[in-house]
Amino acid sequence: MPLLESCFKPPFQFKNGFIATVYSGLIRKVNGLKQQRERIETRDQDFLDLDWSYAERKSDAVIILLHGLEGHAQRPYVTGAAKLFNQNSIDAVCVNFRGCSGEDNRYYHSYHSGATDDLDDVVQHCILNKGYSKIYIKGISLGGNITLKYLGEDREIPKEIKSAISISVPVHLTGSANELHKAKNKAFAIRFKQHLVDKLKVKIRQFPDNISITEINSIKTLRDFDEVYTSKAHGFADASDYYQKASSVQFLHNIKVPTLIINALNDSFLSHECYPIKEAKNNAYVYLEMPKYGGHVGFIQKGGFYYNEKRALEFATQFRD
Incomplete structure (x- = not known):
């Protein structure tokens, strides 16, 4: 079109x-x-x-x-x-x-x-x-x-x-993730990441065998979150695999x-x-x-x-x- x-x-x-x-x-x-x-x-x-x-x-x-x-x-x-x-x-x-x-x-x-x-x-x-x-x-x-x-x-x-x-x-998603990690979007990326991490801290109480507090504390960026949680919880090999397939x-x-x-x-x-x-x-x-x-x-x-x-x-x- x-x-x-x-x-x-x-x-x-x-x-x-x-x-x-x-x-x-x-x-x-x-x-x-x-x-x-x-x-x-x-x-x-x-x-x-x-x-x-x-x-x-x-x-x-x-x-x-x-x-x-x-x-x-x-x-x-x-x-x-x-x-x-x-x-x-x-x-x-x-x-x-x-x-x-x-x-x-x-x-x-x-x-x-x-x-x-x-x-x-x-x-x-x-x-x-x-x-x-x-x-x-x-x-x-x-x-x-x-x-x-x-x-x-x-x-x-x-x-x-x-x-x-x-x-x-x-x-x-790979391109967008790269943009979100640039300095111009730092405030947005921090806000998104903090919301996601806060919710993951709630999940650890119900699913302590799925993730540790050490892993959660290792999350410094949105990509880290997708590496530690999104990809693993939803059957992807890693964050890159998730971005490509989704x-x-x-x-x-x-x-x-x-x-x-x-x-x-x-x-x-x-x-x-x-x-x-x-x-x-x-x-x-x-x-x-x-x-x-x-x-x-x-x-x-x-x-x-x-x-x-x-x-x-x-x-x-x-x-x-």
Whole structure:
């Protein structure tokens, strides 16, 4: 699919990627969204907490919203999209990945950038138990990588899935990991790493035979965390093996559902490999938009809703049938 020209123009002060990223992650508020929590069982007898919000009238359409690394279903980049879709007659289910809903999951393993079975469980729940005939998926950052990998894997995609949108996506995990470890992203990397380590310290109480406090104390960087925990807990040889196998870029050629990727050119989390120009040109179902501005999930516009949220609604509703 030819690359899409972006018309995104943020207010002047938010042309700076760092400012846009920080404001969107730490300062933005979304008010007025009412969510109802539902717990479902996964195929391996773990659980997922889903936070639902609804259109004013009964809808046969739903958007599944997936957060990023160490996010949750109340983050503004999730609730903003839910509120906008609700206002446009589409229900929304905000997924909390394992261990991200305020309660630790049941197993030593949890979630990672390439774990797609939980998304499939949510999709099946929406179809079989909720009766939706139209499903849209929107993933942010890590959630975007999961979305793209899910759609491109060797599985039968339900006909109810009409379209998907992925925002600020590290489709090449090795490249993104390298960027996150650079000085420009030091503050973000430290924050992510500390959240992850704190949760791992909770897990050691339940699974003392799986990891030692010495191993946890050896974690100094995000890559260390993936070496010590993510890779070992989820069946990868090491962090490099995890990054290679979980990256969605290698699955893009197989996507057969209309899919929009929006990656800002000034996103400091993304390497040049995270702009899949060749893959988009070679797949009629993959649309790639690369705004000059936006940082990491910082597509700020006046009026309350973000550019990526409006584009997601616009793109999704092209494919209602």
